[in-house]
Amino acid sequence: MKEKSKILLSLFLISWTLFSVFLLITYGSQYIGKSYFDSNSFKGNLENFKSEIGRYVLEPFDVEEAKKQITVTKEEIEYHRNYYGSLTDQVENIKYQYQERIEQAADDPELKELLLHERDQKIEDIKKNFQDDSHVEEKIRQQKEAIIHRYAVLENENKKAFLDEYNYFAYSLRNIETGETFQSGDVNAEAVFKENFGDKNSYLVVNSSRTISPNEYDYTIMKPEMTIEGKVSRYEGTIIIPKSMMQNTQFKEDYQVFMTVKIILYSIWATSLLAIVGVMTVAKPSFRDFLFENRLKEYFLKMPIDLRIAATLFAIMITSLIFDITGNFIRFNYYYMNHEWIQIGIHLAIDLVLIYIFTSISILGALWTWESVNNEENIKYEWKRSLAYRLSDGIQDLFLSRSIGIQALAILTVAFLAGFGLAIVFIEPIFLLVYAILFIFIALPALILFLRNAGYLNRIMKQTKDMAEGRLTREVQVKGKSPLAQHAQNLNELQEGVRKSLSEQAKSERLKTELITNVSHDLRTPLTSIITYTDLLKNPNITEDERKRYIEILENKSHRLKTLIEDLFEVSKMSSGNVELKKERIDLTQLLQQAIGEHKEAFEKANLDLRVMLPNEPLYAYVDGQKWWRVIDNLIVNALKYSLEGTRVYITLKKVDSVAELAVKNIANYELGDNVEELTERFKRADESRHTEGSGLGLAIAQSIVDMHNGKLRISVDGDLFKVVVTVTAE
Incomplete structure (x- = not known):
């Protein structure tokens, strides 16, 4: 097998295996050794059935029992009595309500008499409310009874809906306290699902308590809810779903989906085992095989290390996302596509190609990145080429002057917010006025500051270039107290320092020339005398007095030369710092x-x-x-x-x-x-x-x-x- 084909096959088999492992981790616990009746979907449906059969069948709402539990407290009486205000307020309000109608009925004595009688009855009823607690209590009790009756009607309607919705269940349940039995359907029929209660199993527990909420018209009742205390009953028996009723269930489509997905997942997991065998036998790749040299690898390694890591992590993230999307499609989407198998096949093929591509990129990216940092020397080299290193280096340089760093960050922030605000204005033009105010008072001053500093920087750079070319006659203009102005001042000081340095250099050259001349003169003078008088001593015709005088002169000149040399040696030692x-x-x-x-x-x-x-x-x-x-x-x-x-x-x-x-x-x-x-x-x-x-x-x-x-x-x-x-x- 060719090297390239071997690597491609290995990557495909590894991609398929990784996808299978993802499905195993994500869905294995839901499908391996499980049936549809173990699924959360069915369990939720079953719990809803058990709750509602207890509510509507086993322990239905008892109107009379609820009425017996009606209570009226002193607080409720006072609340009802004063709901519309004090006695005088309510009487005045009734009179006001009838006044206009009575005046309009002045020409009809009979109608006027009826309105007066009706008004007086209401006023009398209000007075009685403030005089007799039992009168108010009876009113409240009647209102609560009306609420109970409305609730009972609603319960009956819900019971009918429940029986229609869950007609595929058969059950036989007995109250272990009363012995009363409730049965529907044949619980001995062949069942696809069955649950027993009692004996070794837990009982079906039903709580008949109710909480009744009044509607919007029951506003004169103090408490917004009524609690009807019931009893807790235990039931034994059986609940089943007969096989014959499967076509009538509301979850038949879910059942089919579950079984189909289970077959697909089992097939994928089985083929992944074959893929593992293929990797270990047919492809049999080594670690070095994946590090083969190619143009793609060459381009990849030219990228900075952190960009490579980011690209690899992004590929891994996309791979995980495609795994998840494909897994969800296998579980659900084929059902919603109305069993269009061609569309399903095309969709899965595209997903599998994307899985192969991005998994391969993730694997190769990780291996190639690891190869480039497998020792300390490579790590240092890659770090210095990284974007993070350049960024940190740039940030450090930016904040060498804290003022410049803060100004730069502020201008960048304003520029970003200005662009972001402009995008918001395009989406919601209503913000145009706010944006215009912020732009004029914040963004525009920041822009002017930036342009002014940029112009000033260009001027400084031009004059710095003049300095570099030796034109030191013109000082850089210092404007304000900004860091750029301080920089201009430093350049002026540098320019002055260069002038002084050139002057000192000229002086040093002059002194050096004088030093050579003076050393030569001071050393040559005694040396010349020594040579001259030595030659004179060679003359055999000189007198003894002359000889003594010449020798004395030679001695003096020798001491003079020795002193010069010793002084020169001493000052040289002192200048070099070698004297202790x-x-x-x-x-x-x-x-x-x-x-x-x-x-x-x-x-x-x-x-x-x-x-x-x-x-x-x-x-x-x-x-x-x-x-x-x-x-x-x-x-x-x-x-x-x-x-x-x-x-x-x-x-x-x-x-x-x-x-x-x-x-x-x-x-x-x-x-x-x-x-x-x-x-x-x-x-x-x-x-x-x-x-x-x-x-x-x-x-x-x-x-x-x-x-x-x-x-x-x-x-x-x-x-x-x-x-x-x-x-x-x-x-």
């Missing part, structure tokens, strides 16, 4: 005094007047003592080298709030220019000609050390006044 601090509690006042003491003589030789202001008590801070000494030393040396001869140098240490502040001020011997912040860059000096000694790394090293201590180093210039302020957290 060993913080301890240090007295900054004492540390500064020691540093000043080492350079005091140098200041005197340089003809500089050093002015120092220290606190009167120790000023402690948690710093790395060695590194902080380097900061102080670099600042003092910087002032020593670059101060104008004959000027004062001010060094101040004080506590300001919670920080220790070290300030060094001097008059520069070179013009400083405007970019003082660049002085902390590596190899940057105020002496652009680089005639002074030094590496150009002093302030850069100090800046790095201060940063590592979470402190601040600030440089300011006022003309030739140069000032450095260092702050660090004090104890």
Whole structure:
């Protein structure tokens, strides 16, 4: 058997088996081993018969017994008496009713006399109602007797209808208390149905109590219902349906339907067993057979996983619906089609084809979906392709700004309701006025808001494109306080940041060029001297004094080169963050005094007047003592080298709030220019000609050390006044 034919046959046999199992689950308990007389339809008919035979035959309504149970209460008397109002109200009302008629009969004395007599009798009767309770009681009793008589007439009419409707039943029943027997038909005849009462079976119990409701004319009776208490009687005997009476029964068509459906269902269940055998022998499919590659499967697997699951579940739902429709058609519809067997056959054929198609889709959809998610990697892949993932991702992005998310949902809701309302207006034009008011005051403002925001968004996008193309001269217009306006403000800030970044980039390129130039110059100068004096030492004709002087120069230049290289290495380490601090509690006042003491003589030789202001008590801070000494030393040396001869140098240490502040001020011997912040860059000096000694790394090293201590180093210039302020957290 070819692979494709094998799969199609397997799907057909499985579809038929599933349909049979559905019918078995749904209808098996109603038909397997059951007859029509076990059906709910017949049981309901039988219970109705037993109830009505007790009501109309076994315990018929007894008028006289009912009359004996009539009672009239004081409340009923008062209710009847005052139903039309008080005595004066009723008398006045009677007089008013007769007044016009009496006046019209003025020319007929005899008629007038009769009307006056009739009026007076009614007035007298009303007065008697208020004077004599027994008079009212008799009236109420007569009304209740009339109700009982009407009820008895109705019972007789219903009895005739009952006897005509259930004439196919035969019964023989005996009251076990009184011995009275009731019989109709031959209960010994051949029966299609039989039920016995008494002995080992339960008795037929009949309750003769009645509840009688008065009609609309009995309005002067207080209680709307009358309860006639009866007795509960038990009967033994037999009820049968003779076989000969089957053609007279009202359920003969139902009986035929039941038997035909039973045969059909038994046939379907029998063929389903053959289908199961066929699947296990002839078709014999494996799980892999259903996973064959084909174009339909290719298209199906291109769908997102949740759409595949939804399509499969929809196919299963349609399959179940077709199962149910076909099952109901088998049970009922062929009867209502008047036994048009050709129509029945066509209808069933169509149903079976639909069952085959949708069951196959359900099976293949479930198997192919399972194959696509049979491991964790596939599950992750399919989830990221799913509509739910895209939707959740979109919703999350939508609510990154809660305001935009709420506005979007509100506009979508208004749009949906507007469309829904329009559909209602087409169906019921009477709602047009309400819809117009809601549209003008809700939908139209929402539409205007949407269009305005859309236009504003387009403007922002256009200006963003200009920014992306490098046109940074025009700011985005900020309108209102909406999220779009905030976005426009952010774009303006971004534009300003880009401008600053470009400026910083240009500055960085310039400093980089200067750095290379300065490093080359500062390293080349001592290196050139070393090479020059080394060559001079090679001359054998130099004197010993000259040799000593050359060696001394070489030593100085070597130390100079070593200092440059060490400073460069140190500032590089600090910039990379590879320096470990060993913080301890240090007295900054004492540390500064020691540093000043080492350079005091140098200041005197340089003809500089050093002015120092220290606190009167120790000023402690948690710093790395060695590194902080380097900061102080670099600042003092910087002032020593670059101060104008004959000027004062001010060094101040004080506590300001919670920080220790070290300030060094001097008059520069070179013009400083405007970019003082660049002085902390590596190899940057105020002496652009680089005639002074030094590496150009002093302030850069100090800046790095201060940063590592979470402190601040600030440089300011006022003309030739140069000032450095260092702050660090004090104890």
